[in-house]
Amino acid sequence: MSAGKAKGHGPPRRKHHDDEHDEAHADERWLVTYADMVTLLMVLFIVMFAMSTVDERKYAQLKDGLAEGFGREQSILTGASPVSNAKGVGDPGEASYEMLLAQVPESQRENVTKILDEAARLKNERAQGAARAEVDRLLKVWKRIDEALRHQGLRDDVRATIDERGLVVSLVSQHVVFEPDIAELTERGRRVVDTIAPVLADLTEPIELDGHTNQEPVKPRYYPSDWELSLARAANVLHRLEDSHGIRARRLRATGFGHTKPLVDPARHGSQRVNKRVDILVLSQQPAETRALMGQAYDELRREAGLDGLPTDPAGDGTASGPHAAAGVPTRSRGEDPS
Template sequence: MSQARGRGRRRDGHEEEHENHERWLVTYADMLTVLMALFIVLFAMSQVDQTKFEKLRASLAMAFGQESVAFDAQGKALAGEAGGSDTSPADVTVGQPQDAKTKEAAKQAVAAAERARASAGQRDAKREVDEFDKIKKRLQASLARQDAANKVRFRIDERGLVVTVVTDSVVFANNQAVLLPAGQRIVDTIAPELRPLPNGVEVDGHTNRLPVVSGPYPSNWELSTARASTVVRRLAGDGIAARRLTATGYADQKPLHPYGDDQAMELNRRVEIVVKSRLPAETRTLLPSAAGQLPTG
């Protein structure tokens, strides 16, 4: 009996420890704790800063100067707050009908934003047209000193300031793309005014509709491109950075005057030096209307 009782004890008199078969629960609990912490962090990161939304709402209200539509962190529209309305804000969610007041507030906000964008675009277009007009006047004065003012015309379109050089026999020989001395003087007079500008410069060659019957060029496509390239090389030689220059030939495909006009054959045979606009595409479309506001003469 004494031997049997002694088997369950160690020699020092303490009972042996039983093997713990539930230690995996500790590891499992640790994993759950880590996962819970992870989801808490993800949830916290997904919350939108309500203060920033309030600042945005106030800024829009001040910019529009009228009742506007603000958005809370859940993506709901709140109408009437900026205008100080006594009515409670109306929540608008996608797929739910809007009441008349909320619809009107949203319409006013969109209309105000469109007016603000259009007004800013018109101001930018007018500012650039004014700069183009200054360039034009400087060019006119320089060309007048070279007795070449009658060889150059100016206009503004959605590309920018267009300087049209009529390529008659004084500028280019018939069916040739080599600048004659008078043509060289015209390009050399234009180049100094364009050199300090940040704008790109596009040179477009145009011919009239008479077919090429002699010379080194098989068609008006090659002739118009060669003339544009000749002007580009001259401008580059006058100090305009090559990266700013492009040359394109259009043959007779973009006539400036209808061929019923007595001067069409002469005036459509031209090289256009375009001082390109730096405005965004949608604002560049406003340049012709802004140019129409300039005084003539």
């Protein structure tokens, strides 16, 4: 009886041993999934980092906090940050990106690089789309200004364009908006500003007034130099917008550029009468990466409208271009008296 029991108990013990062996292998399978998850998480964080910017001050605070939290010696992390050390005097963000990418297993780096390149491409496409949308919005603002000026017969006193700053409306002295050496607006100049002001009042963006003089090497009669004259011209337009049209002062600022930024080449015939001017800038509030692409977006819009290659024409020879042209608004016919 005892022998039979011994014989009967043999196989179950072997089966129990096999079950333990299988369980051990089953318990280790989670390591494969875990390793894949960790790799994907690392890729995710690299992509997120690549789409952001590095704040060195916050990085330093994080570095010090981690050092204290883990009981590390401060001397380990003193001196130049590892972000800068990675590439000497190179870009901190680029160095940190390379440091993170170096942590990815060699077999995964190609895939990670592709993911990051695709993320950068999508980010650039979003910025280009935002730039195009902002240019379209500013062109609508210009269209309102253009219609108001045409209704008053003042269209030829203004030229406009769009660049990385926003919409630039130039009050040129084609019809004596500013008399020589004088900062005060003429009667016609006041009419121009009064016509534009209601459109500006409906906006929320900051408005910059940039004063300019022509390039004649003559000292102004009533000002120490052309710097003061240009600033006084900008200030006069600013006061007109604030005092007569209620545009809040916090939205306005005036700057003088003297003779340093001519609208057209000073050697060109007739340039002197338009280079003395005030530029009214509707400053775009888009992020810097979007504003940097606005000039390109505006040029593309002009090409699509068949206006690429047309020279600007603030002197009035009939080949004017700008937002009015891009919007399909006719320009002045050749030969019309610009004075």
